[in-house]
Amino acid sequence: MSTVTEFPIEDILRGDRRTVARAVTALENGDERIHDIRSAIAGHVGRAQVVGVTGPPGGGKSTLISVLIKEFRSRGLKVAVIAVDPSSPFTGGAVLGDRIRMGETQGDEGVFIRSLASRGHLGGLNIAAADVIDLFDAAGFDVLIVETVGSGQAEVEITRYADTRLVICPPGLGDDIQAIKAGILEIADAFVVTKADLPDSARTESQLRAMLTLRTDKTIVPPVMKTVASTGERIPELVDWICSREKTGTRHQSGSAQSVRKLLSRLIQADGFAQQLGLELIAASQGSATVRMRVQDMHINFNGRCHGGAIFSLGDTALGLACNSYGQIATLVDGQLSITSAVEPGEWLVAHAFEVSRSRKIGSYRVNVTRAKNGGHVAGLHGTVYLLDKSLPAEGT
Numbered sequence: 001m002s003t004v005t006e007f008p009i010e011d012i013l014r015g016d017r018r019t020v021a022r023a024v025t026a027l028e029n030g031d032e033r034i035h036d037i038r039s040a041i042a043g044h045v046g047r048a049q050v051v052g053v054t055g056p057p058g059g060g061k062s063t064l065i066s067v068l069i070k071e072f073r074s075r076g077l078k079v080a081v082i083a084v085d086p087s088s089p090f091t092g093g094a095v096l097g098d099r100i101r102m103g104e105t106q107g108d109e110g111v112f113i114r115s116l117a118s119r120g121h122l123g124g125l126n127i128a129a130a131d132v133i134d135l136f137d138a139a140g141f142d143v144l145i146v147e148t149v150g151s152g153q154a155e156v157e158i159t160r161y162a163d164t165r166l167v168i169c170p171p172g173l174g175d176d177i178q179a180i181k182a183g184i185l186e187i188a189d190a191f192v193v194t195k196a197d198l199p200d201s202a203r204t205e206s207q208l209r210a211m212l213t214l215r216t217d218k219t220i221v222p223p224v225m226k227t228v229a230s231t232g233e234r235i236p237e238l239v240d241w242i243c244s245r246e247k248t249g250t251r252h253q254s255g256s257a258q259s260v261r262k263l264l265s266r267l268i269q270a271d272g273f274a275q276q277l278g279l280e281l282i283a284a285s286q287g288s289a290t291v292r293m294r295v296q297d298m299h300i301n302f303n304g305r306c307h308g309g310a311i312f313s314l315g316d317t318a319l320g321l322a323c324n325s326y327g328q329i330a331t332l333v334d335g336q337l338s339i340t341s342a343v344e345p346g347e348w349l350v351a352h353a354f355e356v357s358r359s360r361k362i363g364s365y366r367v368n369v370t371r372a373k374n375g376g377h378v379a380g381l382h383g384t385v386y387l388l389d390k391s392l393p394a395e396g397t
Ligand SMILES: Nc1nc2c(ncn2[C@@H]2O[C@H](COP(=O)(O)OP(=O)(O)O)[C@@H](O)[C@H]2O)c(=O)[nH]1
Pocket: 055, 056, 057, 058, 059, 060, 061, 062, 063, 064, 087, 088, 089, 097, 194, 195, 196, 197, 198, 227, 228, 229, 230
């Protein structure tokens, strides 16, 4: 069956649920058809407002999202939710109350809820998340809400995809509020104290406000909002505020998601070695890249398994794209590979590279190489790169 009949672009653009659902599955599985879907939707993205909701498990994220959905719907906006949280009620392990709440939106064509298995990759966000965001955007959803469980790296990674980042702080964290790491303090566009009906919420709010004085960027002070999901208290105000950010969201401002992908596609196309090995870029954002490879005869060693050098090349290519994604030339000066399991011919491997740190001269990057079919860990690569005082050549030169 051809792509044209499987994922008709008109059906995606009009938000046909079955086509969209099948396309998400194809993207999530790193399916061969990923490139066809991507090229079909490429001209139709960048319109939606992407809201990241992150915070500790049990913090009230899913409940907050349920009431946000209702508020957005009452304003005529179409909402898609992407939950990257193994414990999320959206993933099916719903307790009764959640099921009833979510049930209210069932049958509403303007709401689409989809969970993505987190697949254990360190970045927290599923590697397919960027593509799935684009897909829902092209399918005409106005607001895309991405729920991730707070794990440090997940919050940082969400900055690459979202226009607006909400960090959830339920009351009762007590002194643990100190656990909100400096990095999270910097990336939050707003803090939401959920469960504000609970007695501890005033204390949580004042602790948060005190912590905000520690931010390095003092020009913008993120608002702290207190919400009660059960009564809908402050929900309209929160939605007003999210909508007011339409023009300031980073995804729109820099148009970066698309331009980074374009840049990295060009780099991998121009890389003779990567082409020789059959490497394909499947996702890209500033500081991160995901590349896949199907293990073929040319990758096989004398033991009939995938050659370690092929795995290194796959990981190194992802790393090289991630560190060059800013347009400044970066080159590997030290790389260490550890392999934890053997790979058979015919398997698809996925390498996801992400930034650990980056200063003016030096960058540190990690790569996880996993099996596409089940996310099983295959290898890890850690590399240090040197950043040159030079930009990548412009297109066509
Ligand atoms: N008292 C109170 N409980 C809430 C509120 N919002 C959520 N909860 C409860 O907090 C628990 C965790 O909520 P959930 O949305 O699943 O958290 P998540 O893991 O962050 O997605 C559930 O038992 C909710 O009923 C609220 O506004 N007030």
